[in-house]
Amino acid sequence: EADIYQTPRYLVIGTGKKITLECSQTMGHDKMYWYQQDPGMELHLIHYSYGVNSTEKGDLSSESTVSRIRTEHFPLTLESARPSHTSQYLCASSELGDRNTEAFFGQGTRLTVV
Amino acid sequence: DAKTTQPNSMESNEEEPVHLPCNHSTISGTDYIHWYRQLPSQGPEYVIHGLTSNVNNRMASLAIAEDRKSSTLILHRATLRDAAVYYCILTGRRDDKIIFGKGTRLHILP
Numbered sequence: 001e002a003d004i005y006q007t008p009r010y011l012v013i014g015t016g017k018k019i020t021l022e023c024s025q026t027m028g029h030d031k032m033y034w035y036q037q038d039p040g041m042e043l044h045l046i047h048y049s050y051g052v053n054s055t056e057k058g059d060l061s062s063e064s065t066v067s068r069i070r071t072e073h074f075p076l077t078l079e080s081a082r083p084s085h086t087s088q089y090l091c092a093s094s095e096l097g098d099r100n101t102e103a104f105f106g107q108g109t110r111l112t113v114v
Numbered sequence: 115d116a117k118t119t120q121p122n123s124m125e126s127n128e129e130e131p132v133h134l135p136c137n138h139s140t141i142s143g144t145d146y147i148h149w150y151r152q153l154p155s156q157g158p159e160y161v162i163h164g165l166t167s168n169v170n171n172r173m174a175s176l177a178i179a180e181d182r183k184s185s186t187l188i189l190h191r192a193t194l195r196d197a198a199v200y201y202c203i204l205t206g207r208r209d210d211k212i213i214f215g216k217g218t219r220l221h222i223l224p
Contacts, residue, residue: 033212043158043214059213090157092212102148103212105157 003027006091006106013081013113021076021109023091030096032074033103034058034066037088049074050096081113118202123219132189134218136202139183145206147178149187151198152217158201161187197222 004025013019023032034047035058045058049068063085064078074093078085088110094103119137126132138147149161162169162176164185169176175188189196201217 035214042216043152045211045213048211058211092157094212102160102163103150103158105159108157 004091004093004104004106006089006109008109009107010110011112013111015080015082015113017081019078019081019111021089021091021111023074023076023106024072025074025093025104026072027093027104028071029093029104030071031094031103032068033092033094034064034074034076035090035092036060036062037090037108039088043090047076081111083113086111086113118204118215120200120202120215120218122216123221125221125223126189126192127223128194129191132192132196132220134187134189134200134202134220135184136186137184138202138204141182141204142206145204147176147182147185148203148205148212149174149176150201150203150214152201153195153198158214161200192220192222194222194224196220 007022030051032049035043036046037043044060046060046062047058047066049055052068055066064076066076068074088108090108091106092103095101146163146165148163150158151161152158162171162174164176164178177186199217199219201214
């Protein structure tokens, strides 16, 4: 059973607001990821981290930012939400190691900016 | 990152085996082959992974070609709950990112 949690599950917010999407995992995984997915479309990697104080941009450019102050926590922040940010955001984690273990995904946050 | 190629969609009848192909002709010797699936309105979930030998688990089997340039995910007896998008992904070095392609949308017919 995956122990990775995202909150909130759904968020409707007005343009210009600052928002933080939470992602926490209790598995002690070093690698964490954020993906963005529009309905019926593929997942795009927007941020990833290999451990505390490590953050990298993904393949899809995003106006969001992330932080990794604690191993278990990888929040994503939008300083000023816009309707173009409306999407589903998925967080994942996996071990860092040569065994190439699987990634575990949260249930996602569906964000709507009005 | 090495790339994979999968059919956009496939159909199968319920209770029959399903073979989902994946081509990865540029795979390197240290790349693992991973399969994930995404059920409707859910996050992706891990299915299976392998390096060189065929692999079996409770969800599926993974058949890897001898030259490793292709692989096949086998669902032995499809159910309606197996309708999902299936992704074939290569991951190499320990710090590799997990990059998803378009995957194969599997439709199960009752």
